[in-house]
Amino acid sequence: MLITTTLIAALCYLVATGLQWRRLSTGNHDNLCLPVRLLGVSGFGLQGYSVYQLLHQPGGIDLSFFPVGSLIAWGVVGLVLASSLRQRLDNLFIGVFPLAAITALLAAVIDTGSTPKPYSGGMITHILLSLLAYSLFTVATVQALLLSRQELALKQHHTRGLVASLPPLQMMERLLFESLWAGFILLSASLATGFLFVDNLFAQHLAHKTLLSLIAWVVYATLLAGRHFFGWRSRTAVRWTLGGFVLLMLGFFGSKLVLEVLLKV
Numbered sequence: 001m002l003i004t005t006t007l008i009a010a011l012c013y014l015v016a017t018g019l020q021w022r023r024l025s026t027g028n029h030d031n032l033c034l035p036v037r038l039l040g041v042s043g044f045g046l047q048g049y050s051v052y053q054l055l056h057q058p059g060g061i062d063l064s065f066f067p068v069g070s071l072i073a074w075g076v077v078g079l080v081l082a083s084s085l086r087q088r089l090d091n092l093f094i095g096v097f098p099l100a101a102i103t104a105l106l107a108a109v110i111d112t113g114s115t116p117k118p119y120s121g122g123m124i125t126h127i128l129l130s131l132l133a134y135s136l137f138t139v140a141t142v143q144a145l146l147l148s149r150q151e152l153a154l155k156q157h158h159t160r161g162l163v164a165s166l167p168p169l170q171m172m173e174r175l176l177f178e179s180l181w182a183g184f185i186l187l188s189a190s191l192a193t194g195f196l197f198v199d200n201l202f203a204q205h206l207a208h209k210t211l212l213s214l215i216a217w218v219v220y221a222t223l224l225a226g227r228h229f230f231g232w233r234s235r236t237a238v239r240w241t242l243g244g245f246v247l248l249m250l251g252f253f254g255s256k257l258v259l260e261v262l263l264k265v
Helices: 002-026 033-055 065-083 090-109 121-155 169-197 207-230 234-262
Strands: none
Touching (some): 002 033, 002 090, 033 090, 065 121, 169 207, 169 234, 207 234
């Protein structure tokens, strides 16, 4: 049942990606809009069921590498689908739908052999805040890449295709910093709950994750302060956003990949 549900979810995502690409290629941004959204919502619902089945095991919760990756991708899809209802962010579908399909399939077919563990309410709060923060920063990173592409295209006077379907440059910047602020608040709360509820946040298996998350927090704090006090924008914002995201992903997925997949710890 799990494999079947995951395959259907992945198929929904991939068909939606193809239809969205067709919308961009033809330049008719209203055409196929409803089918793309319906397929995206269907994939989101089916992946949510798969993720729930993977995470909730008889012995506790499985927070190994691939299920958590699928959970974060699922959260990103949900955020983008919700945001696209009020802003022209449909083009993010081209990036997030295939990512969700791949992570869902990997989580369903690869078993890292990790043991599910029971977690306290405080730990679950810390974990959920962390995952939400990572999801928002993933959305912000995709927005930053689109912003960079949009700015370059406008400088070269290329105003067709992808650029024509994006919101104005100033709105793209505003959306980027809205996502960054939301992610920063959640990351701050995640670090705070980590210090409160994790027995030893600098234990050997958590030291790299904690240190890189703290450095990423400083990077994002610097970017937001630079925006507020010095008006940082465009290329500067993109570079700092990407830098913070790389640090977060190395801290979270890098440590889990080494410990669970390579070292089988």
